[in-house]
Amino acid sequence: MAEKIHLPKTIVDRANAYYKQVHDGKYLKRRSYEAIASAALYIACRKEGVPRTFKEICTVSKVNKKEIGRCFRLMVKASDTQVSFISSKDFMSRFCSNLNLPTSVERAATNIAIMAVNLDIVPGRSPISIAAAAIFMASQATNDKKTQKEIGDVTGVADVTIKQSYRLMYPHAKILFPDDFKFSVSIEQLPQF
Template sequence: MASYRGRLNEVCCPQHPDAHLIEDYRAGDQICSECGLVVGDRVIDVGSEWRTFSNEKANSDPSRVGGAENPLLNGSDLSTIIGPGAGGVGFDAFGGSRYQNRRSMSSSDRALINAFREIANMADKINLPKAIVDRANVLFKQVHDGKNLKGRSNDAIASASLYIACRQEGVPRTFKEICAVSKISKKEIGRCFKLILKALETQVDLITTGDFMSRFCSNLGLPASVQKGATHIARKAVDLDIVPGRSPISVAAAAIYMASQASEDKKSQKEIGDIAGVADVTIRQSYKLMYPRARELFPDDFKFFTPVDQLPQL
């Protein structure tokens, strides 16, 4: 009885609580394998709605019907479409279809689906996870329903929504990275970014040099010691106010250049600029500000392959 009481919330045979239950899918019953008692009836079949005839139809799989429910669409994308009539019932006297679909999808849902598809395509190109795609979809939906950015293209709003989603999820991407996978200019994405923040009354955390350091160093193939040194250099340069007014991306790129030049794995300004999305001259300007105080920027445990006094003077 003790084991039976512990399983009151489960469907089991009262006489044989540990017995395996056999499911009769045709009748919707659950039967005890020991005594044959029907312990559950009218069980809902959660299997496929149709059998799969994969050998007969190579290009289609009728194991499921309809698309997945999308809560971001009006009506959760549940709509009714009238199929072709059978026999003469579905046709009028002139042979035309008696019942017609006026509109299978609203223009609002069509715009949302196109935007969601564009966001998914952009995210796939730069390997962003589904959590960021879902957040970007919600942001676009809020802007679309509020009609806050009239006159702006949906592609621009979608690109800005993806940029904001990356910032809010703690894995920021640069405007140039979003622009590279989008059809919208960097200037237009920046405008939509500011308008969305204002319209939704939301905010994003300020980006820092550490947000990009691991990704840039990984793409450059630099070891962990160089990444650690570059992170320390960039943080120290910001704390000492050596690079006032410089963007975190350019400071991170200059720090990577300085750390790599002091190590065995040297990288050129062009290599770093291509990965970071900044021009060579931008890296050079930040590096010139950091070079005079290079000794105090490096961490104490950094292993120099090239001494500080032999670093390039640009």
């Protein structure tokens, strides 16, 4: 699975260690080996600082997102492993790189996502959805515009979800962008849905 998403051997080794640590435990009885391995890979990625989404792990596994999530929660409980919360910032660099966006757009999108969360503009939204909407907003303010579909293809977030998060952010655009951001279009010219 790790080879399919180009993960280094250190992550594979860590995932193997997590797998061995819990695979015989009472918490994971009646769980498939594939689900346990997928959850172990997910944990290892987060611990090594290169988090992947459940959807990304699902694409290389034969297990659905729900089952990987269950195993993840059980493994964290069984191994007493501390797993930090993920934030939009954790994914921003990879997503922007995959979209061939310049670092100025990445910095702006990161700022937008952080501010949106800190100001509680996007309550209940996942960090991935927030990142996707922030990338959309930042790219629309430059000459490096990306569509919701392009961003959705890279992030795994549905177009409509990007639009919903963006709608929440749009009224606050003036305070979400960094002060030194170089706009190609005015904030008033950003798309309104």
